[in-house]
Amino acid sequence: MDLVLRNVRVWDDKPLMDIAIKDGRIAAIEEGIDAAATEAIDAEGRAVIPGLVEPHMHLEKAFLHRRMPPVLGTLDEAIRVTGILKGKQERNDVLARSRQVLDMAVANGTTALRAHPDVDLIQGLIGVETLLELQGEYKDLLDIQIVAFPQEGLLKSPGTLELMEQSMKMGADVVGGCPYNELSWEDTMRHVDMVFETAQKHDAPIDMHADFSDEAKDQRFAATTYIAKKTIETGYHGRVSLGHVTSLGSLEPEQLDPIIALLKEADISMVTLPATDLYLGGRNDTKNRRRGLTPVRSLYEAGVNVAYSSNNIRNAFTPFGKADMLVIGNMLAHAISFGTPVHQAAILDMGTINAARSIGIGDNYGIAVGRQADLVILDTYQVADALLDMPARSWVIKRGRITVVTEHKCTIHRNGCCGHDHAHDHGSQPEKHNNA
Known part of the structure; x- marks a missing residue:
């Protein structure tokens, strides 16, 4: 032996x-x-x-918290500040900050990680290029998957689809999506269609930031049903993961239950990101502030595969973090009142077995x-x-x-x-x- x-x-x-x-x-x-x-x-x-598994991380945005410190701490400000800083990305700096996160993750017991570098006209392919280098550098310490992630949209940002194609040809593993960041519901649906078309072309899995909102009144932030039906229609069962999906937490049971049934039928994995979602969610509430999370308990009880991850580390979206899945799991358990022995075991599974399944390595894990x-x-x-x-x-x-x-x-x-x-x-x- x-x-x-x-x-x-x-x-x-x-x-x-x-x-x-x-x-x-x-x-x-x-x-x-x-x-x-x-x-x-x-x-x-x-x-x-x-080994712990981080299914949703943004490495090239990490440790930007002191470059342009936010004043309000809101989502709109985080998007604006990060957009400015993205335009100033430099390869060696991205590598150094990414290594900080990866070293933290390795030391904290993470053995596999799925990273979501932005692919857009602001920072180009620097996130994908640096991660391809880090994949080899860290291959004996942890497995890294790369998602080509169109943060700025596809139709709203012409030329991004071509960068996505280039990313996949370079060696990215997963086709990402951000359908809510389009200007209309029609464009949101077309965004989802384009993601599936690209994934089918490359026989690659899909991982989308499905929505990030306290409410589902705007259809762009209510695309989960459309994504689930598209998954079933294309036979992509078990190959789709959705991050954030916070708007589902605003729905009444009679609205939520049919969506959860579709998610279960499509075998879609749901990745909640409590460090970010708790920090940014419910900012406009003046009393009984919402927790801003996807309905983890309802999804779990229905048998949907639920995982969690750190998302961002020390930037305007998430000013805290040290890439420690046990810290995030403890936070999630508090936020969703999962304190019984059975529920604590379920949270640990969400950071290990479920997270591995969400990035497609469950059969070898x-x-x-x-x-x-x-x-x-x-x-x-x-x-x-x-x-x-x-x-x-x-x-x-x-x-x-x-x-x-x-x-x-x-x-x-x-x-x-x-x-x-x-x-x-x-x-x-x-x-x-x-x-x-």
């Missing part, structure tokens, strides 16, 4: 297990595996989870024999405590290779005397790669 993890807590209701890894895959999960291995980790009872060995050993002793403790990532393993080891020993002094040791995160670093 290449690596054996000994005494790990895979399931809270079963004994500690050993996990044997060979050629980047899980070869066995058993008690007391008696096999020689090149490397071994004694987890001493710590919990192990599948998870803690099971034969699956790719992307694992995180947490500095806590029950899987159920992952969202409670948000513990240090003691070891991160990518394709059977140890990529992160976290030192986390802290001594507490009580009344001038040295107390016992407690585990706390005192910093983690991914293994050095060629540009670290």
Whole structure:
């Protein structure tokens, strides 16, 4: 064996297990595996989870929060400020800021990430070009998928479709969309059609920012039904993900239920982005401010695949963040009142199993024999405590290779005397790669 993890807590209701890894895959999960291995980790009872997955990130916009600090904190201001800064993008700066995010994500246990670089006439293809470079640079640390994302619209911004085509030919993996950023409902529908046509041409999955609004009165912000029907019509079941989709949260059950039924039939994944949506949503409410989230509970209860992600890191859209999926999961659990043991487990699934499914890697993912060995050993002793403790990532393993080891020993002094040791995160670093 290449690596054996000994005494790990895979399931809270079963004994500690050993996990044997060979050629980047899980070869066995058993008690007391008696096999020689090149490397071994004694987890001493710590919990192990599948590698965390970020299905929706904007790397080239990260760490812009001090370049042109917002004053109002509104969505309109964020769009304006980011538009100005996008026009000043420089390759080396984009690479440096993107690496900051990726290093954070790796250290926090993320093993796969889907990035949504803007493809438009403002910043051209710099987001795609830099991510293609980073794909290779980080290939031993995490898998990166690239979405060609037309933030500024397609019909509203002539020439963008040609840039999308160029992005796909260069090596982008996913066709993106932003249908609400058009000038009419007719153009919104045509935007969706163009996204599907492009995806079918390249046999690529689809990932759209479906809407970003507190209400669904404007049809442009109510395109979910049209997208779901288009998915069914084209046979794209299981290959479409939708981000934000906040307007659904404003609907009464009799309006929402038929849409959810369509989403389930189309097997569309819904990716909620609580750090951004909670921050920007409900800004015009003067009382009982809306939480600005897609209706996660209703989607979950209906069996729709729901995932979550960080979205932006430290810019006008999201002034916080450190690319830590457990932090985002904890935030989401609070926002949607998911505190029971069953609900906490569901939130953890949304950041692992569901997120993997939303980016199309579900068949090769998870803690099971034969699956790719992307694992995180947490500095806590029950899987159920992952969202409670948000513990240090003691070891991160990518394709059977140890990529992160976290030192986390802290001594507490009580009344001038040295107390016992407690585990706390005192910093983690991914293994050095060629540009670290």
